[in-house]
Amino acid sequence: MNPYDVVILGAGPAGLAAGLQAHKSGAKTLIIEREDKLGGILKQCIHDGFGLKKFNEKLTGPEYAGRYIKMIEDENVPIITSTFVTDVSKDQDGFKLSLVNSKKGVYEIHAKSLILANGCRERTPKQIFIHGSRPAGVYTAGTAQYFVNILGYLPCKKCVILGSGDIGLIMARRLTLEGAEIEGVYEAKATPSGLSRNISQCLEDYDIPIHLSHTITKIIGADRVEAVEISKVDDRMIPIIGTETIVECDGVILSVGLIPENEIAESLDIKLDMATKGPFVDQNLMTLEDGVFSCGNALHVNDLVDYVSESGEYAGENALNYVKNIESKKERKLIPINYEKEKFLYVVPQFIDINSDNKRITFYLRSREVRNNVRIQIMGNSEIFFDKKYRFLKPPEMERIEIDLTDINHLDAIEVIMK
């Protein structure tokens, strides 16, 4: 069987953009989605605020997904839904994928390049070590969102929210609108994790209190959550003994972070960056495994879907370029992008392939702490390629920097500096 040029795993915003771009550029493309509907997590993100950068409009999640689904249909981009990828391995064409669905059973396809657009997962109760039994009524924010927005069930009547990530804030408002009472949002850190505008429009609008430097230390209840024990934490986020209070509630919603989904990348032994929890990539979003690309929230957790789509487009375009150049076998020459770990949470990409024709490089980065009036510089050997002053840098708000790095072939590293 003829191999596909580009196979994309996942039909959320990253995968749809990647598939659309690869197909439009002439690649023999296939998008594989495990759910029966397209759009990924956008299907349940019914609030607005999506697409301000991409479409210059305020769209809801389903509307944003709908725009891409329409383009995918108009361009006839091949897609298979309700299909799982059970195994990926390398072969003479590039990659062999084992698929399973209810129509064709188990079968194989071949691909010259792969784009991993698997998105991310929520951190679960088990990953944050709360004491107590395991009663019903403990949900991740995304699960609560699925219950309310897709299935139409209210998962609790009075709940507390642990963590101040954006989905938690959005769910505080959503549950309030549907008649539940949100007793409060508890955040172990001293600053909120979510965007300021969500603190304002989701909490302040509805008089929902946020308690910074507080966490849940125990969940109480046998079959169903009956109460939680809340404690203050110190500046190392360790609970302070003697500060415990009991709050009655029938639900606990967790919004304690997202982790890129990379099981398939791991099965190919693709090296992951501990900072992003996604693969290391070069400016073409190619991982350290030739022919495997990563984009969207599988690469690093974004705060705006517009950037997710953008990275999907890059990956789609660059995967096809890779396929076109397989014959000429131009080896990559990767130089690292270094940054100060104490100042930045992460910088993507982590490498630049100086043999690549792509010299227009988009950096995505996050500050480790809230900072006012700092400069970010991108340089190599003392040559400055980028220098900008920022009024604010906040960890929840990713910065995007696009620069031309044409003449860097003599360099052996790029530095990203904050001062």
Added chain:
Amino acid sequence: MKELTCIVCPTGCLLKVEKISDEWIVEGALCPKGKEFAINEMTSAKRSVSSTVKTTFKNTPRLPVKTDREIPRKLIFSLMEKINEVVLDYPVSTGEVILENVLDTGANIIATADLKNKLQEKTYE
């Protein structure tokens, strides 16, 4: 003087708004929309509302909807009551009006997704 976080776009400017001799003075806005937002907040705060309506369709029990323009903030819960009365038993497309001029606000409740999932499973050989 009051401090507000602008919610118009993800930049989330920190605004300072103050009434000085019948004129609103807004500081901190990076664009004109921020100034407009701050003045509205002080006089008659408005919000868009997103929610879902019930349907009779088994594979899509809820359909997402939104107001097609902002409504006064104080009417949000009355609006939710209207939205919760709806039961859709016919297929609609994105943008279709479901409730017209709700609560005399001039705003319509419109669908934000297609009730019928047009894209059926496709295979490609």
